[in-house]
């Protein structure tokens with residue numbers, strides 16, 4: 467931790483006390499080289515009677531709000547394929563992203579720890595002079611792909627990485643983080659047709675090879691995800707595929723729409739200039755190819771006879787962007803520390819093991835994904851993870867031990883906000899008019915999510931003891947993440 471950060475943390479978050487492991491932190495330990503156990507309880511039996519280890523397909527969509535799909539309440543159109551995944555699997559109705567924007571959620575997903583520990587608190591910004599531009603996932607981090615690869619898995623990512631630009635450091639490349647294969651892009655979004663990123667460079671790659679390729683991004687992601695599964699199904703090793711969709715992030719383009727961004731300019735589709743009907747048409751037009759892709763993955767797994775030993779997880783990386791109508795009752799959107807910023811649709815599917823058509827209301831967070839995958843694969847890692855496995859939640863309907871969930875968001879403009887949730891209680895901390903990157907001007911709000919899921923009325927004044935206790939715990943958690951936080955270049959408070 468830099469001296470500046472230490473001082474800042476001490477000044478604004480209180481003394482660095484209570485740095486012992488939080489009660490919600492679970493330790494997952496074991497040999498990183500242990501192989502998936504062929505006779506493990508989770509292994510399935512194929513038609514030949516031979517036990518096979520479990521495959522994983524992690525499908526993360528971009529900027530889809532809670533009601534983005536019809537099985538979570540989309541009032542505008544149906545998403546039949548994603549709905550079918552839910553009908554044959556389980557809806558997770560209280561699932562949250564650990565970030566409120568793209569890069570932080572992805573860092574937390576990949577490492578199973580709060581992304582603050584990896585030093586990725588904000589969007590890794592496309593503009594070269596932005597304080598957050600030069601950051602990325604450092605090689606010292608341990609990802610689920612690395613652990614599974616060491617355990618014998620074939621690993622691949624198709625789609626969005628957004629964990630640092632390769633022109634800043636090759637250390638950030640997904641193939642330096644446990645992925646055997648990468649087809650996709652490094653930036654936060656690309657034109658769906660020209661594949662020019664928001665940093666105004668062409669950004670479509672096959673591994674380390676920049677590749678010019680025709681095709682609407684969602685169609686390409688669908689095609690390469692399907693190809694990976696078909697190829698790996700023929701191989702001896704189990705596989706883990708991370709499908710990181712671009713949809714339904716901007717640029718707002720449906721199949722057949724023209725190029726909107728070149729290396730010179732971006733003709734942005736401005737939602738303010740369009741009617742509600744036009745916005746819904748684009749929303750639907752971008753969602754349907756994604757829905758078809760999810761359906762194709764399900765069909766391919768069934769066709770290949772590996773559906774009963776493949777665990778599929780579908781979820782979104784944060785709440786809805788401003789381009790889309792906000793139909794749900796949750797306050798805030800993408801970037802917000804309120805529920806609308808991080809409460810997202812999520813579905814798990816594993817025929818024969820997860821009971822079809824069920825739902826779980828257990829509070830879960832995206833940093834739980836890595837410990838869950840390792841638990842299901844019966845492998846372990848030597849890094850202490852913050853997330854906990856929800857295997858028994860989805861397989862046996864059990865509850866997790868009580869724990870607190872935390873969020874700390876840093877906007878592109880350097881604005882901070884934090885939140886802690888304990889059962890139905892949620893404390894929100896905002897910093898109006900604070901200097902960028904600082905924790906000045908803390909204003910606390912308290913909500914009871916059971917009584918007020920829309921976070922409409924703060925009841926902080928009625929519960930001063932609870933506010934003080936939750937605030938203390940939140941500050942202790944944040945300070946703990948900073949003690950060993952990975953050093954990153956740049957940042958709002960850096961003199962670099």
Ligand SMILES: [Ca+2]
Pocket residue numbers: 528529567568715783784
């Ligand atoms: Ca996003």
